[in-house]
Amino acid sequence: MTKILYTDKLDNCVERWRSAGLSVIGPVRNANITAYRPVGSAADLELSQILPDRSIKELFFPQTEPMMRYSIKKDAINTEECLPPVGPRIIFGARPCDASGLAIDDPLFGWDYKDEYWFNRRNETVIVSIACTKSDEFCMCTSLKLSPDSTKGSDVLLRPLESGKGWQVEELTDRGREAFKAIAELLTEGAEAAAPTAVVAEKFDADACSEWLRNPENFESRFWKEISVRCIGCGSCTYLCPTCHCFDIQDEGDTFTGIRRKNWDSCSFALFTMHTSGHNPRSTQSARWRQRIMHKFNYFPGKFSANSCSGCGRCTRQCPVDMGITETLQEISKLSQ
Amino acid sequence: MTENIHSAPQNIYKPAIMKIVARHDEAPGVRTMRLEFQDPAEHEQFKETFRTGMFGLYGIYGEGESTFCVASPETRKEYIECTFRQSGRVTSALASADVGDLVTFRGPYGNRFPIEDFYGKNLLFIAGGIALPPTRSVIWSCLDQREKFGKVTIVYGARTVADLVYKHELEEWQKRDDVDLVLAVDPGGESPDWKHRVGFVPTVLEEAAPSAENCVAVLCGPPIMIKFTLNSLKKLGFEESNVYTTLENRMKCGLGKCGRCNVGSVYVCKEGPVFTAAEVALMPQADL
Numbered sequence: 001m002t003k004i005l006y007t008d009k010l011d012n013c014v015e016r017w018r019s020a021g022l023s024v025i026g027p028v029r030n031a032n033i034t035a036y037r038p039v040g041s042a043a044d045l046e047l048s049q050i051l052p053d054r055s056i057k058e059l060f061f062p063q064t065e066p067m068m069r070y071s072i073k074k075d076a077i078n079t080e081e082c083l084p085p086v087g088p089r090i091i092f093g094a095r096p097c098d099a100s101g102l103a104i105d106d107p108l109f110g111w112d113y114k115d116e117y118w119f120n121r122r123n124e125t126v127i128v129s130i131a132c133t134k135s136d137e138f139c140m141c142t143s144l145k146l147s148p149d150s151t152k153g154s155d156v157l158l159r160p161l162e163s164g165k166g167w168q169v170e171e172l173t174d175r176g177r178e179a180f181k182a183i184a185e186l187l188t189e190g191a192e193a194a195a196p197t198a199v200v201a202e203k204f205d206a207d208a209c210s211e212w213l214r215n216p217e218n219f220e221s222r223f224w225k226e227i228s229v230r231c232i233g234c235g236s237c238t239y240l241c242p243t244c245h246c247f248d249i250q251d252e253g254d255t256f257t258g259i260r261r262k263n264w265d266s267c268s269f270a271l272f273t274m275h276t277s278g279h280n281p282r283s284t285q286s287a288r289w290r291q292r293i294m295h296k297f298n299y300f301p302g303k304f305s306a307n308s309c310s311g312c313g314r315c316t317r318q319c320p321v322d323m324g325i326t327e328t329l330q331e332i333s334k335l336s337q
Numbered sequence: 338m339t340e341n342i343h344s345a346p347q348n349i350y351k352p353a354i355m356k357i358v359a360r361h362d363e364a365p366g367v368r369t370m371r372l373e374f375q376d377p378a379e380h381e382q383f384k385e386t387f388r389t390g391m392f393g394l395y396g397i398y399g400e401g402e403s404t405f406c407v408a409s410p411e412t413r414k415e416y417i418e419c420t421f422r423q424s425g426r427v428t429s430a431l432a433s434a435d436v437g438d439l440v441t442f443r444g445p446y447g448n449r450f451p452i453e454d455f456y457g458k459n460l461l462f463i464a465g466g467i468a469l470p471p472t473r474s475v476i477w478s479c480l481d482q483r484e485k486f487g488k489v490t491i492v493y494g495a496r497t498v499a500d501l502v503y504k505h506e507l508e509e510w511q512k513r514d515d516v517d518l519v520l521a522v523d524p525g526g527e528s529p530d531w532k533h534r535v536g537f538v539p540t541v542l543e544e545a546a547p548s549a550e551n552c553v554a555v556l557c558g559p560p561i562m563i564k565f566t567l568n569s570l571k572k573l574g575f576e577e578s579n580v581y582t583t584l585e586n587r588m589k590c591g592l593g594k595c596g597r598c599n600v601g602s603v604y605v606c607k608e609g610p611v612f613t614a615a616e617v618a619l620m621p622q623a624d625l
Binding site for chain 1: 348349350351352354398399400401402422424425428439441559560585586587589590592593594595596597598599600601602607621623624625
């Protein structure tokens with residue numbers, strides 16, 4: 001017997017959570033884009049899409065966010081911190097790859113210096129993931145030691161029932177158990193079978209790729225130029241990525257008052273590493289693509305023991321020139337044989 | 338490489354407010370500012386953490402932040418000195434700030450020159466142009482406890498006579514009999530009354546030929562100068578592990594998060610900016 005949440009109770013759940021003071025967030029389709037957005041009722045949720053077009057990261061690391069407001073008077077500068085006004089919230093219907101992405105980035109935002117903008121949001125958010133029963137040719141979680149029902153980063157994992165009428169409930173953390181206490185009476189004990197999880201074919205051998213990347217001889221391989229020749233440096237892949245974390249700090253305002261902001265940035269952009277002198281360590285698009293791949297599958301795992309990729313496939317799915325991590329790693333897999 | 342000690346439980350992006358208490362024009366477009374903390378607690382924290390080689394992010398609200406070294410030594414922590422060339426938006430704003438004005442500072446960040454390891458050794462400092470400031474922090478940190486070190490040699494070159502920074506301190510070092518100062522300007526950069534050498538730093542260094550015996554070299558300069566000077570040091574018999582240098586990559590956070598300063602797997606902001614030549618040699622050279 002397992003706990004079952006039936007779809008027809010979902011609306012009540014949303015209500016209960018809201019009246020318990022949680023804001024409810026989930027995949028919402030609007031203007032042809034599905035993204036994690038606040039929901040008023042279960043009817044707002046779009047749970048049938050393979051995965052939302054936009055990743056979950058923007059709920060923890062927004063595209064742009066004020067870090068502080070400043071005001072300057074004759075003899076004083078006043079800095080007012082703008083810590084995120086989160087409040088407890090629950091994300092219902094996250095995909096396991098998105099939830100994993102958050103767990104992958106935690107050590108980065110926490111090594112030595114703790115980024116409150118990230119952790120304040122992490123600490124106040126319950127993540128309820130739904131295992132995938134559908135996938136497409138871009139999904140690659142299984143190539144990254146994850147799966148359509150990975151629990152990494154989730155507080156609760158729901159497995160869709162074979163009947164399609166609800167989900168088996170697997171509570172994973174105290175935070176998850178706490179949130180599901182509020183809806184305890186809406187759950188049913190049952191033995192209904194879960195639908196089989198999606199079949200995601202392995203597309204490359206990530207370990208072999210990492211090993212190839214670690215070999216210094218391959219750093220200046222011609223491969224990098226060939227594989228990235230189509231890249232237009234638009235940065236879409238980095239913005240859609242649930243684990244890409246690079247940012248810029250910019251001021252908006254004038255000499256007297258304004259805002260200091262943290263904005264998404266991208267290693268695909270030429271100006272990203274440009275020195276004041278004009279020297280640019282990553283002066284070509286191929287050097288920048290190499291950095292992106294190296295960072296995700298060599299440098300990051302070297303520091304934080306996990307690839308900086310959860311296999312969602314958005315980078316490839318939405319690339320305007322049909323490039324992406326999958327193709328690059330498939331080619332590297334071949335080279336490393 | 339040494340551990341980072343700075344990990345106070347506070348907003349890591351919030352800068353300290355500093356007052357400009359003095360400023361000095363070093364060379365055309367190059368200015369030194371002396372800054373004092375306004376908050377005693379922040380000053381205390383700086384005193385506890387700052388060691389020579391560490392850097393900071395200096396800023397003006399409304400314009401942004403810019404990364405440069407702390408140019409003052411770890412033996413003088415009552416203030417922070419920084420020297421910068423006016424070249425972009427932030428440095429232009431800093432250059433137009435006057436004595437009494439307030440600016441922002443985040444830091445000190447990064448690792449340091451392990452000067453305790455230099456005790457009892459001869460020191461060779463080599464700097465080119467605007468890279469004297471990071472070297473100067475180490476130089477004074479050592480000269481302020483002069484008895485702990487052997488022979489001190491400073492080789493400093495700039496493009497022209499006007500471009501030499503810290504001219505008053507160069508004079509002071511010139512007069513000291515416990516410091517051997519070799520000054521040079523690039524060919525064509527000399528003035529009619531220039532009494533020192535004319536030539537590029539690597540050549541001048543090879544002519545001066547300091548002994549590598551029991552000697553540590555600290556080398557700071559533009560990438561091209563570093564490259565050729567390393568060759569010269571090799572000729573003089575210096576081991577790569579006895580040559581220290583700093584990398585100065587573009588940074589936004591200084592905290593190992595914003596993702597732009599890495600060379601290969603090395604985060605310059607956290608594992609640097611101070612590296613031995615042996616460590617630099619292990620990095621992917623195309624990414625330097």
